Amino acid sequence: MPRTEVVLQEKIADGLYRMVIKSPVDLSQSAYMPGQFLHFRVSDSIDFMLRRPISLCLADEANNLVTVVYRAQGEGTKRLSRLAAGDTVDVIGPLGKGFPLHEESSAALVIGGGIGVPPLLELAKKLRAKGTRIVAILGFQKASQAILIEEFKALAEVFIVTDDGSMGKKGLVTDLLDASMIDGISRYYACGPTPMLRAVKQALEPSGILGYLSLEERMGCGIGLCAGCVHKIQDNDGVHYVKTCKEGPVFPAQEVVFS
Ligand SMILES: Cc1cc2nc3c(=O)[nH]c(=O)nc-3n(C[C@H](O)[C@H](O)[C@H](O)COP(=O)(O)OP(=O)(O)OC[C@H]3O[C@@H](n4cnc5c(N)ncnc54)[C@H](O)[C@@H]3O)c2cc1C
Numbered sequence: 001m002p003r004t005e006v007v008l009q010e011k012i013a014d015g016l017y018r019m020v021i022k023s024p025v026d027l028s029q030s031a032y033m034p035g036q037f038l039h040f041r042v043s044d045s046i047d048f049m050l051r052r053p054i055s056l057c058l059a060d061e062a063n064n065l066v067t068v069v070y071r072a073q074g075e076g077t078k079r080l081s082r083l084a085a086g087d088t089v090d091v092i093g094p095l096g097k098g099f100p101l102h103e104e105s106s107a108a109l110v111i112g113g114g115i116g117v118p119p120l121l122e123l124a125k126k127l128r129a130k131g132t133r134i135v136a137i138l139g140f141q142k143a144s145q146a147i148l149i150e151e152f153k154a155l156a157e158v159f160i161v162t163d164d165g166s167m168g169k170k171g172l173v174t175d176l177l178d179a180s181m182i183d184g185i186s187r188y189y190a191c192g193p194t195p196m197l198r199a200v201k202q203a204l205e206p207s208g209i210l211g212y213l214s215l216e217e218r219m220g221c222g223i224g225l226c227a228g229c230v231h232k233i234q235d236n237d238g239v240h241y242v243k244t245c246k247e248g249p250v251f252p253a254q255e256v257v258f259s
């Protein structure tokens with residue numbers, strides 16, 4: 001099985017970890033995209049046969065390293081958090097289709113909720129490198145779960161909301177989506193819990209701004225074999241189900257059907 005070395009593991013917030021690993025592929029030769037995910041096998045035991053999908057948060061091509069940021073919530077991700085620098089981990093990827101980077105985008109809005117924030121960092125880095133102005137709305141439950149704020153501030157104008165008001169404005173990411181926030185924006189990109197994605201799509205649809213949503217479906221194989229990750233889409237072929245691990249997890253917002 002493909003094993004790679006853990007270079008760094010650190011707790012960065014309440015229950016949240018940053019792990020840097022040697023990339024399982026040569027990044028300089030790979031057409032990786034922000035929004036793709038890595039698929040971790042957390043134990044050789046049969047109980048943990050299913051891999052855990054974690055998004056690429058940052059790619060460091062010069063040193064061939066990838067960073068992931070994740071919440072240790074169930075037994076699998078708790079096991080992942082117990083790995084230390086020098087250990088090895090079984091991981092494949094980057095997998096799936098990520099956020100497309102358009103040449104013509106002069107200003108972009110990135111909207112992240114909770115553990116949906118990390119994949120938007122590599123996206124912001126890539127957009128910034130193209131000269132795109134970035135506005136980031138980052139939402140968290142509370143200040144103790146806020147992550148990657150300084151990293152985003154280095155790349156974007158950042159607006160923070162928390163459910164309890166303990167950091168930034170009290171409320172939801174959609175509370176900030178008024179006319180002044182979207183003025184001049186030509187693309188939006190969102191990642192977060194499904195209710196947030198549904199609300200973002202609903203709020204921005206009338207503006208006509210093209211958007212991309214990263215869907216978080218439970219996954220099995222991660223490579224298109226098991227159909228464990230299907231989501232309803234409406235595109236030129238009509239309404240049908242797609243495998244989010246292979247066709248996504250990122251989709252044009254107008255195609256995503258929330259039932
Ligand atoms: C494309 C994608 C990218 C993701 N990126 C991140 C990330 O960057 N950081 C992060 O913290 N989390 C991310 N997640 C969610 C993460 O995969 C789950 O939190 C994790 O798999 C849960 O595993 P567990 O061992 O903690 O929980 P358990 O409850 O022990 O997991 C049991 C099974 O359910 C699956 N599962 C449970 N919750 C989820 C979930 N929300 N999404 C998908 N599968 C789930 C697990 O993969 C495992 O197969 C992502 C999910 C997807 C689909």
Ligand code: FES
Nearest residue numbers: 220222226227245
């Ligand atoms: S997780 Fe198996 S087909 Fe997508």
